[in-house]
Amino acid sequence: MDRRSLLAAAGGGALVAATGAPQAHATPTGASVFRRNVVRFNVISDIQGDLRDFGRALDDMAAVNPHSAGLAVAGDITPRGYDFEYAQVSAELRRHSHPSAVAWAIGNHEFYVPKWRDPDTLAQDTWPNGTTEDSLFRSFYNFAGRGTVHAETSFGGVPVLTLGTERYSHYHDPKLWDEVWISDAQFAWLEDRLWHWSRRRKPVMVITHHPLPNTVSGTRNKLYANDYLQADRLLNLLGRHPDVFLFSGHTHWDLELSDWVVRRVVPGTANLSGFTVVNTGAIQTGFRDDGKGGEVAVGGSFNQGLQVEVRPDAVVIKARDFARRAWLKEITVPLAR
Numbered sequence: 001m002d003r004r005s006l007l008a009a010a011g012g013g014a015l016v017a018a019t020g021a022p023q024a025h026a027t028p029t030g031a032s033v034f035r036r037n038v039v040r041f042n043v044i045s046d047i048q049g050d051l052r053d054f055g056r057a058l059d060d061m062a063a064v065n066p067h068s069a070g071l072a073v074a075g076d077i078t079p080r081g082y083d084f085e086y087a088q089v090s091a092e093l094r095r096h097s098h099p100s101a102v103a104w105a106i107g108n109h110e111f112y113v114p115k116w117r118d119p120d121t122l123a124q125d126t127w128p129n130g131t132t133e134d135s136l137f138r139s140f141y142n143f144a145g146r147g148t149v150h151a152e153t154s155f156g157g158v159p160v161l162t163l164g165t166e167r168y169s170h171y172h173d174p175k176l177w178d179e180v181w182i183s184d185a186q187f188a189w190l191e192d193r194l195w196h197w198s199r200r201r202k203p204v205m206v207i208t209h210h211p212l213p214n215t216v217s218g219t220r221n222k223l224y225a226n227d228y229l230q231a232d233r234l235l236n237l238l239g240r241h242p243d244v245f246l247f248s249g250h251t252h253w254d255l256e257l258s259d260w261v262v263r264r265v266v267p268g269t270a271n272l273s274g275f276t277v278v279n280t281g282a283i284q285t286g287f288r289d290d291g292k293g294g295e296v297a298v299g300g301s302f303n304q305g306l307q308v309e310v311r312p313d314a315v316v317i318k319a320r321d322f323a324r325r326a327w328l329k330e331i332t333v334p335l336a337r
Contacts, residue, residue, distance in 0.1 A: 037312055039156040041070040041099070043280050044305035045209065045249025048109055049079035050284035051092045053303045057283055057322040058096035064320070065307055068099045069156030074249040074280045075107025075164070075209025077143070081136055082113055086143040103153040104144040106164035107209035107250065108178035111136050114170075133171045150186050152193060155205070158310050159197050161190065163208040169229070180210050180228045187233065194241050201337035203243040203315055205308070211248035216279040217259045218251040239266025242336040244275040245315060247306070252282040255304045255319035261331050276333050278317055281305050304328070 042061045047054045061068060078085035093102075113136060114128030123129055141147050149164035166183050169176035197204045210227040211219045212235060218224060227250075228234055238244050246264075254260075257279075265274035281304030303323040309316040314335055319328040 039069050039158050039310040040065050041068050041072065041155040041158070041160075041308055042305060043072045043074065043207070043247050043278075043308060044283055045074035045247075045280035046076040046107070046109075046252060046282035046284050047073070047078070047089060048076050048284035049085065049088075051088060053283050053323070054089070055092055055096055057303060057305055058093070058098055060320070060322040060325055061305070061307070062097040063325075066097075069158065070099045070101035070103065070153065070160065072103040072153075072155075072160055072162070072205070072207045072247065073105065074207050074247055075105045076109040076249065076284075077104060077107065079109055080112040080116065080119075081110040081139055082119060083139050083142070084119075086139060090143070099155075101153055101155055103151070103155075103160050103162050103207055104140075105162040105207045105209050106140050106149050110140050111168040111178070128171070133168050136168060148186075150189060157202075158205060159193070159202060160205045160207060161193055163190065163206060165210075178210075179226060180230075182228075182230055182234065187230075187237065191237050194237065194244065198241055198243070201243075203245060203310060203335055203337075204241065206238065206244060206246045208246065208248050210250050211279070212246070212264065212277065215246075215262055215264050215277040216248065216251075217253040217257045218279075224251065235264070235266045236269065238275050239264065239269040240271050241275055242271050242273050245308075245317075245333075246275065246277045247280050248277065249280040249282060251279065252284075252302075253279060254302055255279060255281040255306075255321075255328050260319060260329060261317060261333075273336065276315075278306065281319065283322075 042065060044057060077089055114131040115122060115124050117123035117126065117129050149166055151162050153160045165180040166186060167181040169179040169181060194204060211224055212228065213219055213225050213231055238246060260279045262277050263274040264277050265272065281302065283303055302321065304319065304321055307318045307320055315333045316330065317333065318330045321328055
């Protein structure tokens with residue numbers, strides 16, 4: 001059976017081709033994890049102030065995957081980006097067992113302080129209400145413990161790259177809101193790291209908040225068609241590597257949909273099998289972004305995320321409902337190496 005047939009036949013989900021407090025448990029070294037032939041880690045997104053469901057998710061992940069090599073959070077960590085909101089997330093994390101390695105990506109909700117005159121007074125007509133763009137990035141950097149939005153983390157020897165916008169677009173163009181802008185430096189860094197790990201025949205996990213167009217659930221509509229100001233450039237980099245796995249949040253769409261995982265083939269690249277794109281689900285649900293810096297209500301109430309297993313010959317991705325403590329779907333993606 002060829003690679004595409006193996007992908008399509010993987011169980012549990014359709015792979016669609018598309019153009020005091022508990023302490024963090026120790027993460028084993030890369031060498032010891034790979035001797036057991038599998039590295040397991042978790043991916044979630046869109047906490048957005050829902051600390052109760054965040055805690056519930058942490059408890060469920062610790063019960064099901066107690067030796068997780070890491071936790072990736074694909075943005076919208078806070079509801080608005082206030083320092084006290086980041087502190088609440090940190091405090092909730094400390095209350096629950098969790099991996100010592102945590103990879104944080106920045107999301108659009110990290111830039112919503114300017115909509116408020118103070119934490120209790122919404123004042124969108126007077127945006128940015130004295131809030132500077134630089135202060136929003138500083139708050140994220142202080143929380144994440146680094147000085148850039150992009151970073152590389154190792155989950156038991158598995159490379160995890162986080163990406164993010166380096167501008168909040170409404171500061172630079174009044175017609176824009178949450179659109180993602182990536183600098184030449186971040187693009188160069190990403191290209192370098194992808195080729196570095198490709199030469200070493202390791203799959204690469206890429207974590208980003210905003211989804212790429214024409215990929216997973218919800219991305220074939222106008223709400224998400226223009227999230228990236230340089231979407232083609234990003235797709236061209238990722239599309240060269242068959243063993244790249246891109247995890248995106250933002251949409252809050254249900255992981256029980258058939259296109260929760262897709263293969264995205266990028267025309268013009270030599271990689272005709274594409275790369276894997278995965279919807280992360282969401283911790284906070286009931287709303288989705290309206291593309292203009294606000295939200296609209298949607299049906300359903302979920303508390304979902306992912307468990308990822310990296311094996312020598314394949315990556316297994318499992319969708320989990322943390323509230324129901326139930327597995328939703330599972331798919332196995334063979335590696336090209």
